Amino acid sequence: MIRRLPPAVVNQIAAGEVVERPVSVVKELLENALDAGALRIRVEVDGGGAERIAVIDDGDGFLPEDLPLAFASHATSKLQTVADLDHIGSLGFRGEALASIGAISRALVRSRRRGAEAGWEVRCEGGVETAPQPCGAPEGTRLEVRDLFYNVPARRRFLKSAGAERARIQELVAELSLARLDVDVTLVADGRELLRLPAGDSLPARFARCFGVELQHGLLPVSRTFAGLTVAGFVAEPDLARRDGKLELMFVNGRRARESSALYAIRQAFREYLMGGRFPVYVLQVNLPADQVDANVHPRKAEVRFVEARRVAGCLHETVRAALQARGAAADAAAGGVVIDARLPRARSGFPDRSRDLFGPPPAAAPAPPPREAAVAGVRESRGPGEPGEAAVRPNPFQRVSGRFLQVLDLYLLLEGPDGLLVVDQHALHERVVYERLRRRHAGRPVQVQRLLVPAVVEVSPTELAWIEAASAELAEQGLLVEPFGPAAVAVQGVPAVLAKVDGKRLLRDLLATGNEDGGTAVQDRIAERFHAMACRAAVMSGDRLGEAEIEALLQEAATLEHPHNCPHGRPTVLTFGTAELERYFRRRC
Amino acid sequence: MKILCDRNALQEAVTVVSSVVPVKTTKPILQNLLVRADTEGITLFATDLEMAARVQLDAVKVSKKGSVLLPARETAALLRELSDPTVTLESSDQRCRIESGGGSFVLLGESPEEYPEESQNKSGKRIEIPAGRMLRMIQETIFAAAREETRYAINGVLLDCAGGCLRLVATDGRRLAISYENIDSKVEFKVVVPLRALNTMVRALPEDGKEALQLEVGDKQIVFKIGSTQLQSQLLETRFPDYEGVLPKSADTTVEVQKAVLESALRRAAILAPNDMRMVRFEAGDNQLRLTAESTARGRADVAVDAVIKGAGGGINFNPDYILEALRVCKLDDVRLDMSDDSMPAKFTLGESFTYVVMPISGA
Numbered sequence: 001m002i003r004r005l006p007p008a009v010v011n012q013i014a015a016g017e018v019v020e021r022p023v024s025v026v027k028e029l030l031e032n033a034l035d036a037g038a039l040r041i042r043v044e045v046d047g048g049g050a051e052r053i054a055v056i057d058d059g060d061g062f063l064p065e066d067l068p069l070a071f072a073s074h075a076t077s078k079l080q081t082v083a084d085l086d087h088i089g090s091l092g093f094r095g096e097a098l099a100s101i102g103a104i105s106r107a108l109v110r111s112r113r114r115g116a117e118a119g120w121e122v123r124c125e126g127g128v129e130t131a132p133q134p135c136g137a138p139e140g141t142r143l144e145v146r147d148l149f150y151n152v153p154a155r156r157r158f159l160k161s162a163g164a165e166r167a168r169i170q171e172l173v174a175e176l177s178l179a180r181l182d183v184d185v186t187l188v189a190d191g192r193e194l195l196r197l198p199a200g201d202s203l204p205a206r207f208a209r210c211f212g213v214e215l216q217h218g219l220l221p222v223s224r225t226f227a228g229l230t231v232a233g234f235v236a237e238p239d240l241a242r243r244d245g246k247l248e249l250m251f252v253n254g255r256r257a258r259e260s261s262a263l264y265a266i267r268q269a270f271r272e273y274l275m276g277g278r279f280p281v282y283v284l285q286v287n288l289p290a291d292q293v294d295a296n297v298h299p300r301k302a303e304v305r306f307v308e309a310r311r312v313a314g315c316l317h318e319t320v321r322a323a324l325q326a327r328g329a330a331a332d333a334a335a336g337g338v339v340i341d342a343r344l345p346r347a348r349s350g351f352p353d354r355s356r357d358l359f360g361p362p363p364a365a366a367p368a369p370p371p372r373e374a375a376v377a378g379v380r381e382s383r384g385p386g387e388p389g390e391a392a393v394r395p396n397p398f399q400r401v402s403g404r405f406l407q408v409l410d411l412y413l414l415l416e417g418p419d420g421l422l423v424v425d426q427h428a429l430h431e432r433v434v435y436e437r438l439r440r441r442h443a444g445r446p447v448q449v450q451r452l453l454v455p456a457v458v459e460v461s462p463t464e465l466a467w468i469e470a471a472s473a474e475l476a477e478q479g480l481l482v483e484p485f486g487p488a489a490v491a492v493q494g495v496p497a498v499l500a501k502v503d504g505k506r507l508l509r510d511l512l513a514t515g516n517e518d519g520g521t522a523v524q525d526r527i528a529e530r531f532h533a534m535a536c537r538a539a540v541m542s543g544d545r546l547g548e549a550e551i552e553a554l555l556q557e558a559a560t561l562e563h564p565h566n567c568p569h570g571r572p573t574v575l576t577f578g579t580a581e582l583e584r585y586f587r588r589r590c
Numbered sequence: 591m592k593i594l595c596d597r598n599a600l601q602e603a604v605t606v607v608s609s610v611v612p613v614k615t616t617k618p619i620l621q622n623l624l625v626r627a628d629t630e631g632i633t634l635f636a637t638d639l640e641m642a643a644r645v646q647l648d649a650v651k652v653s654k655k656g657s658v659l660l661p662a663r664e665t666a667a668l669l670r671e672l673s674d675p676t677v678t679l680e681s682s683d684q685r686c687r688i689e690s691g692g693g694s695f696v697l698l699g700e701s702p703e704e705y706p707e708e709s710q711n712k713s714g715k716r717i718e719i720p721a722g723r724m725l726r727m728i729q730e731t732i733f734a735a736a737r738e739e740t741r742y743a744i745n746g747v748l749l750d751c752a753g754g755c756l757r758l759v760a761t762d763g764r765r766l767a768i769s770y771e772n773i774d775s776k777v778e779f780k781v782v783v784p785l786r787a788l789n790t791m792v793r794a795l796p797e798d799g800k801e802a803l804q805l806e807v808g809d810k811q812i813v814f815k816i817g818s819t820q821l822q823s824q825l826l827e828t829r830f831p832d833y834e835g836v837l838p839k840s841a842d843t844t845v846e847v848q849k850a851v852l853e854s855a856l857r858r859a860a861i862l863a864p865n866d867m868r869m870v871r872f873e874a875g876d877n878q879l880r881l882t883a884e885s886t887a888r889g890r891a892d893v894a895v896d897a898v899i900k901g902a903g904g905g906i907n908f909n910p911d912y913i914l915e916a917l918r919v920c921k922l923d924d925v926r927l928d929m930s931d932d933s934m935p936a937k938f939t940l941g942e943s944f945t946y947v948v949m950p951i952s953g954a
Contacts, residue, residue: 450949454761
C-alpha cells in the first residue's frame with residue numbers, strides 16, 4: 001500500500017541531502033546571514049558542531065510575521081516565481097535549509113528586525129516548532145542548532161572526530177569569507193577563536209589569514225573583463241602548489257562553486273608550470289549575468305553550470321595563462337630579486353628553517369577585489385592577451401647575474417646575482433631554453449597537416465561526438481581533420497604534421513580523455529607535450545661538463561626567457577640563497 | 591641422446607632457430623631450443639608461442655636417440671667459437687655435454703617434456719614462389735607498415751592472393767606500399783602476417799634465391815617452408831584497410847626522374863627540413879623537379895633536377911623520410927611520380943611490380 005509520507009519524514013529525508021554533516025549546517029546558516037545583508041557574522045561551534053552551532057549576524061532579521069514559516073519547507077523570502085530561478089542573486093533560494101536543519105536537531109531562531117522594538121524567538125525540535133515568543137534580542141538574527149542528528153542515529157555514527165569536523169568548518173568559513181571582504185567574520189570553536197577576519201581586508205591578506213601567512217608572498221593579482229564576464233582575484237606562484245586541490249577556489253557571482261570545465265581549463269593553464277601531482281592555488285571570482293549560470297544543479301549548491309561553459313573556461317584559461325606569463329615580463333627594480341628567495345619554499349632551501357619572518361619584503365599588495373555587487377563595475381579594463389599584466393612580481397633572475405660562475409657536480413651552475421647566490425640545474429634550464437625555441441619556431445609558421453591515406457576510424461559515444469562536432473573547426477585550425485563517419489564514429493583524415501608520427505586514433509582518444517572543452521587548446525597542449533619530450537632529449541644532461549662559453553651562452557639565452565623559473569615539466573631551474581639568508585647562516589646577522 | 595655432426599651445419603641451423611627465441615620472456619623455458627634426434631637425423635625447434643622455427647639436419651650421425659633442451663643464446667655463441675669441423679653432443683638427464691676441439695662444455699637445459707609442443711599444421715592453402723622474389727617483395731613493403739602497437743590492422747603486411755597474383759601490401763595510414771608477383775595457382779587467401787615473422791624471414795631468406803619457398807596458409811597461421819627449414823607464425827586477426835580504394839586513378843601531373851638523382855637531391859633538401867616538421871616541397875614544371883625545404887632556425891634548401899614533366903605541373907609537400915625509405919629499396923633506374931593536389935594521394939612507380947602511394951602534407 002502506498003502512503004503519502006508525513007511532512008516530518010519528508011523533511012528528514014530531504015535533510016539527508018542538504019545536511020550531510022555539521023559543516024553543511026554552517027554553510028546554510030552562513031549563507032542565510034549573508035543573504036540577510038549582515039556585515040558582521042560570528043560563528044560558534046562546540047564539539048565539532050555536533051553539540052552546538054550558532055551563527056549570529058547583524059543582518060535584516062526576520063519579519064515577526066515570517067517567523068512561523070521559518071522552519072517550514074520550501075518557504076523562503078528569496079524567491080517567488082519560477083522565473084526568479086533564472087536570475088538568482090542570493091546564495092540560498094530553495095527554502096529547504098532551515099526546514100531540513102529543524103527536522104534533525106534542536107534549533108532556535110532569535111531575531112529582531114532592523115529598527116523593530118523587540119525580538120522574537122521560535123524553537124524547533126525534530127521538525128516540530130513552537131509558536132513565536134517575544135524576547136529581548138539585538139538587531140539581526142541568532143540561529144542556534146544543538147544536538148545535530150539526535151534523532152538520526154545513523155548519520156551521527158558517520159560523523160568524524162570533533163577535530164575533523166571542526167577543521168572542515170574552519171575551511172568552509174574561510175572559503176566563504178573570501179567572497180565577502182566587506183563582512184567581518186569570526187569563528188570560535190569550543191571557546192577558542194580560530195578565525196578573526198576584519199572587514200576591509202585585501203583578498204591576499206584575508207587569504208593569508210585563513211590559509212597561512214607563507215601564502216601571501218607570490219600571489220599574482222588578476223583582473224580581466226570580457227564581454228559579459230569579469231574575472232578577478234589572484235593565482236599563486238606555481239611554487240606554492242599543493243598536493244591537493246583544496247585551495248583551488250572559484251566563486252561564481254559570489255557563490256563558492258565548482259564547474260568541471262572551468263576547473264580543467266585553469267589547471268591546463270598551470271600545467272607547464274607544475275610538476276605532476278601538484279595542484280595550483282588560486283582564488284578567482286567570476287561574475288556574469290545571473291541568467292548565464294544555473295546554480296540549481298546540486299542539493300548543496302556545490303556545483304554550478306554555465307550556459308556558455310566553453311567560453312567561460314576559455315576566459316579563465318586566458319586570464320590565468322596571461323598572469324603566469326606576465327610574471328617575469330618586466331623586472332621591476334623595486335620588486336627586487338629577493339622576492340624570489342622569499343617565495344622559495346623553505347623545505348627546498350639548504351639551510352635550517354629558522355627566522356622565517358625575517359625573509360622577504362612585505363607581501364606585494366594586491367588590489368582587493370571589490371565586494372560582490374561592485375565587482376563588475378570595479379575591475380579595470382581588459383587587456384589583449386599577451387600584454388604584460390600588472391603582476392610583474394617575478395623578475396628573470398638571469399638578467400642580473402654577474403659574469404662569474406662555476407659548474408659543480410657536472411650538473412649545477414653557481415652564479416652570483418645581485419641579491420645572493422643562485423644555484424641552477426643546467427639540464428632543467430637548458431630544457432626550458434630549448435622548449436621555448438621550439439615553441440617560438442612553431443608559432444611562427446603556418447599549421448601543416450599530414451593527411452591520412454587510410455583514415456583512422458574512431459568509435460565515439462554520443463557526447464564525444466557532440467564535442468567533436470562542436471570543436472571540429474578549432475581542431476582543423478590546429479591541423480587535426482576529423483569528419484563524421486556514420487552515427488557513432490568519426491574518421492581522422494589528417495593530423496598536425498608536427499605530430500606526424502602520432503597515431504591519429506590515439507591522438508583523438510587522448511583529446512577526448514582530457515575532457516577539455518576547447519578543442520584548439522587541447523591540440524596545442526598535445527603539441528606542447530611533444531616539444532617537452534624533444535626538449536628533454538636535446539638538453540644537456542646531468543654529467544655533461546660545460547665549457548665557459550657554453551655556460552655563458554645558456555645564461556644569455558635564459559635571460560631572454562619569459563618564464564625561466566621552471567623546466568617544461570614544472571621542476572624548478574634555479575634556487576636562490578639570498579644575501580640575508582647567507583649572512584644569518586654564518587651568524588653575521590641575527 | 592648422442593650425436594656427431596658437422597659444426598657449420600649445426601651452427602647455421604641453431605642461428606635460424608634461435609631467431610624466434612625471445613630475448614625477454616616471463617617463461618624462461620622459452621629461452622631454450624629443442625634438439626630431437628631420431629633415425630632420420632636431428633630436428634631443431636624453437637618457439638615463442640607466436641612464432642616457431644624448425645630445421646632438419648640429415649648430415650648427422652645419431653648414435654643414441656632422444657631429445658634435449660639447450661639454452662639458445664649460449665649454444666649459438668659456443669658453436670660460433672668452436673674450431674673443429676665436427677662436434678659431439680651427448681645428453682643425460684637435463685645436461686648436455688658438447689665435445690669439440692677447444693674444450694668440453696656442459697650446458698644445463700630443462701626438461702624437454704615441458705617445452706611447448708610443436709603445433710601440427712593442418713593442411714592449408716599452398717602456393718610456391720621463388721625465395722629471392724619473396725625476399726624482394728617483403729623488402730619493398732615492410733618499411734611502410736605501422737610500427738605502433740595500437741594502429742589497428744596495419745601492424746603487419748597483407749598477403750593477398752587472388753587471380754593468379756600474390757600481392758604484399760603494407761601501410762601506416764600515411765603511405766602504402768604494394769608489391770606483387772604472378773604465380774601459377776588458383777588459390778585465394780587474404781591474411782595479415784606480423785612484422786616480426788617477416789623480419790625473421792628477411793634474415794633467413796637467401797638473396798636472389800632461386801629455390802622455391804612454399805607458403806601454407808591456414809585459418810590462424812601461416813607456414814613458410816624452404817628446404818629443410820620452416821617458419822610458422824600466427825596470423826593477425828584484423829581487417830586490413832581497403833587498399834585498392836586508396837590507389838589514385840588519375841593524376842594532373844606526371845614526373846619521370848632518375849632514381850639516383852632524385853634520391854640524392856631529396857637527401858640534400860631533407861637536411862634542412864626541421865626534425866619537428868619533416869616537410870619538403872616538390873614542384874614540377876619546365877622539365878625540372880624542384881625540391882625545397884626550409885627550417886626557420888637553420889636555413890633553406892633549393893635543389894632542382896632534370897625530369898620529364900607531363901601534365902599541369904604544380905607543387906606538393908611530402909615528408910621526405912617517407913620517400914627516402916621507399917627509394918632505398920627501389921631498384922629501378924627511372925622512377926615515376928603521379929601527383930595531383932595536396933589533398934590527393936600521390937603515386938610513385940618504383941618497380942615493375944612495386945607501387946608506392948603517399949599522402950601529402952597540406953596547410954590547415
